[in-house]
Structures are given as C-alpha cells and as structure tokens.
Amino acid sequence: MTQDAMIDEWYPVGLVSRLDGNGRKTALMGEPIEVASDTDGSARVTSKGRVLPVRVRYGHVWASLGQPQKELFAIPEADQPGRRFVDVGVVRVRCSPLRAVENFLDIAHFPFVHTDILGSEPHTEVQNYKVEIREDADEVWATQVKFYQPQAARSASGGITTEYMYRVPAPTCSVLYKTCPPRPGEWDVITLFVQPLAEDLCDVWPWMALFDDESSMTDLIHFQQTIFLQDRSILENQIPRLLPLDPGMEIPTRADLTSVAYRRWLKRRGYTYGAQLVAQ
Amino acid sequence: MLSDPTGSWTPVVLSADLPPGTVVPARTPAGPIALWRSASGRPSASADRCPHRGMRLSHGFVRGETLSCIYHGWSYGQAGNCLRIPAHPGLAPPETIRVATHPVEEVGGVLWVGVGEPATQPPQLAGLVPLRSLQARAGVAAIEAAAGAKADADGLLETTQGSQKIHLLLACQERDETLIHVLLEGEGSVAERVAASRAVEALRRKAEALEMERDAP
Numbered sequence: 124m125t126q127d128a129m130i131d132e133w134y135p136v137g138l139v140s141r142l143d144g145n146g147r148k149t150a151l152m153g154e155p156i157e158v159a160s161d162t163d164g165s166a167r168v169t170s171k172g173r174v175l176p177v178r179v180r181y182g183h184v185w186a187s188l189g190q191p192q193k194e195l196f197a198i199p200e201a202d203q204p205g206r207r208f209v210d211v212g213v214v215r216v217r218c219s220p221l222r223a224v225e226n227f228l229d230i231a232h233f234p235f236v237h238t239d240i241l242g243s244e245p246h247t248e249v250q251n252y253k254v255e256i257r258e259d260a261d262e263v264w265a266t267q268v269k270f271y272q273p274q275a276a277r278s279a280s281g282g283i284t285t286e287y288m289y290r291v292p293a294p295t296c297s298v299l300y301k302t303c304p305p306r307p308g309e310w311d312v313i314t315l316f317v318q319p320l321a322e323d324l325c326d327v328w329p330w331m332a333l334f335d336d337e338s339s340m341t342d343l344i345h346f347q348q349t350i351f352l353q354d355r356s357i358l359e360n361q362i363p364r365l366l367p368l369d370p371g372m373e374i375p376t377r378a379d380l381t382s383v384a385y386r387r388w389l390k391r392r393g394y395t396y397g398a399q400l401v402a403q
Numbered sequence: 404m405l406s407d408p409t410g411s412w413t414p415v416v417l418s419a420d421l422p423p424g425t426v427v428p429a430r431t432p433a434g435p436i437a438l439w440r441s442a443s444g445r446p447s448a449s450a451d452r453c454p455h456r457g458m459r460l461s462h463g464f465v466r467g468e469t470l471s472c473i474y475h476g477w478s479y480g481q482a483g484n485c486l487r488i489p490a491h492p493g494l495a496p497p498e499t500i501r502v503a504t505h506p507v508e509e510v511g512g513v514l515w516v517g518v519g520e521p522a523t524q525p526p527q528l529a530g531l532v533p534l535r536s537l538q539a540r541a542g543v544a545a546i547e548a549a550a551g552a553k554a555d556a557d558g559l560l561e562t563t564q565g566s567q568k569i570h571l572l573l574a575c576q577e578r579d580e581t582l583i584h585v586l587l588e589g590e591g592s593v594a595e596r597v598a599a600s601r602a603v604e605a606l607r608r609k610a611e612a613l614e615m616e617r618d619a620p
Contacts, residue, residue, distance in 0.1 A: 231475045232474050235474060361459075373455060377491065378491065
C-alpha cells in the first residue's frame, strides 16, 4: 500500500444516525475497519483490533488510519440555526476517490450529465472564475463561479443563474456553497465526503445544510441521489481509473482551473492515494 | 484475423446494428474503440477515450456529422479533430486536440475496422447475408471444435446445423472471448432465421462448455 500524506487525514466512514452496537464492517485505504457504537453510545472505529482516532461531525463518523496533525476541517454553517441537515446516504463508485472529488468541482458537465436539472443546452458556457490555493488554511478555493441552471435545487421553481463557491479542505472532501433560492444572501451548503475504500473504489457520502422549509426530507435526498447516480455513470467510465496528476494524459481548458489547482495541490502535498503519477 | 504485413481488418459490428446517429463500443486488436455512424450514414471509428478527461466516447452521442463526449460535450469530426468545446463556445479548438481514428470499411453488411494500414480490402462475403452477432466466452479453437470446422484466413467458418448451412465470422476479443457474426446463404424465411439463431446459441453453449473444461484443473 502506498504510504503517503493521506494516511494522516480524516475520512468519513459512516452515518452517525446508523451507528449500532453490532458494528458495520467497511474499509479505509485498503484496510478492513469496523465502525460501531461503544457501550456509552460513542463511536468506535477499529482496524484489526487497533482503535483509530475518531470524530463525530456533520452527520458522519470520521476516522484516520494514521496520526492526524490537524483537527477535522470546520464548516461553520453546520452550527447555524435554521438550516436543515440532510444525510443523503451513500453511493458506492468504482473510481478513484480523487476523481469523485474532481467531478464534484466541475460545472461544465452540468448540461450534458445533469440535463435539465443543473444545466441545459445551449447554456453551456463557463464564465471566468477565480481559483486559488489558500496557503494559510491549506485549502483549494474557487469563487465567483456562475452557471445557468434550469432547476438548481429542489426548492428552485425555474431557471436561475446560480453562483457557486467550492472549497477543498481535505484531499477527499469538498464543500460547495451555492445560491440559496428561498433565502438570497445566504448560501446553501452541499458537501461531498468521500471514503477511500481502495485506490480505485470509494463510498461517497453527500451531506447538506440547507435553508429549505418546504421540501420533504425524502425529496431532498432523492434530488441529490439522482444527481450522484448520474455522476456515477461518468466516474466508472473514465480511463484511467486513477487521477492523472502529471500533465500530458488529459487536456484542461479555462473551465477546468479548479481541477488544475486541485491536482497541483494534491501533488504538492503528497496526496497521491488514488492518483497516477506517471503518464502511461 | 485477416492479417497482412501492414495491418489487419476486424469485423466489429453488423451494419444493421449501427443505424445513423448512433455510437457503440467495440474491441479491436489495437484496443477499445467508439464506432459511430453520422446522420448522413458515414461510419467512423475513434479511440474510445476523450482526451479531455478520459471519458469513454462510446457513451457519447452523435449529432449531424459529429461524435460528442457525454461528459462535457466536446465534439469530434470523422477525422478525429475536436470541433467544439461547449464550455467555451467562442473558442476554435486547437488542431492538437484530437482523438486517434481508424479506417472503417463497410462490406457485405459488416463494418470492418482497420488496425495499422492494411494493404488489402476486407473480404467481400459474396452471397452471404448477416443475421446477428453474439459474444462467446470461448476462444476460436473451442468454437471450431463445437462447430466441427476450421475458420479460414478471413476468420470465416462454415458449419451445418440441422439441415441449414451457417457461416460464422469470428473476431478474437480479449483472451478466450470471441465475437461471432452469423451469416446465412441468402435471406431465408423467418422460421429459418430463428432456427439458425437458436442453432448458433446452442453452438455457443457447447463452445463455452469446452472452454471451461479446458480451463478446469
């Protein structure tokens, strides 16, 4: 197994709401792990008898196989009153965990993959936006991302130009801030938490913190699951399965600047589990 | 299959199974390809990978005379050059963005894809009418054994099943997998076509059983 900087990161390993005493067997970076609730109700994650560092946050249980140098990243909106928190569940995808994150950072595919929901022809143009690697926070950020969407959210009643901000606070996690149709001035928060099972297999745990008092929980979950199942049909058919970090294998354009920054950041930090380093 | 020193032809799909405006995945000795037919009827073969993000082009869609990737809609012409990047409608894609292409010939109701630069043309298959294709988890040797006949240099094998003469055009896929195109001598009646189709399915079962026996320790 590749020993790289990703070993010391936090990863989602299950829903807090589904914790039970019997435990659930899963995997993390190729290692078998078990996620259970302890006798006192707290989360307990073990790997071959070894107790792993654990956090319980954002609807999920988080664990690390290594020794995390940093606390789990903050999402201040998770403590904001008035938001609804949605555990979307899990989607297993046969792809690199890094490819799953990169796809989440991409808007140019909306008209073709999420047709008539997150995008539609002829509204395909991606306007210039800003991308930076914030060295202080050690995060990738994309801001001023705008895109025309026929139905931006479950709560949207017609086409709007949606504004997005993307944040990558950990190698397999992304937080999306998105125009909130019922509450201008606030941002809906949609996250993608990815559990790397292996270099080419992952469990994707989307989670949301929304201002939406209208939609039923079922509808909110269905909306997001529809989107992720559409993404899965792409992610399982990309060649190679691993994310190429060296240039030459794939061709980015201006619309792909978030992906370019993400790949550069991964390479610089030595986050290479699920990456392909030499063009083949 | 049908090799000459400079290249070879592989029969990848029946003409009838690739109507205008569609794309299908196919395999050749040179790797996976996206085989598509434009609205005007021209068949083309390109590498099955969009150079933008590596998505399989065989999952894409055909509009007019172009093949588009399903991921971001990048579209390619018959010569493999990128014609449009929807995220940047005002940009003329540089010549360097292209997919590798292969020669395609349509002969006798079969689409042949060339690997390398074959000096010859695909065989004419005169008098034969394609019926259907099917995939077998068996190598050519097992199919020959099941059919009781040998394939010729073109990959063509003649067998008699019941009272019917059936021709099988074989294309090796990955190891121990063969694509079988079934051809009949003339159109035949519906009953004859159904009987031939069932006979070849039975032949496939036999060949797959032989293949499994061979693999057994």
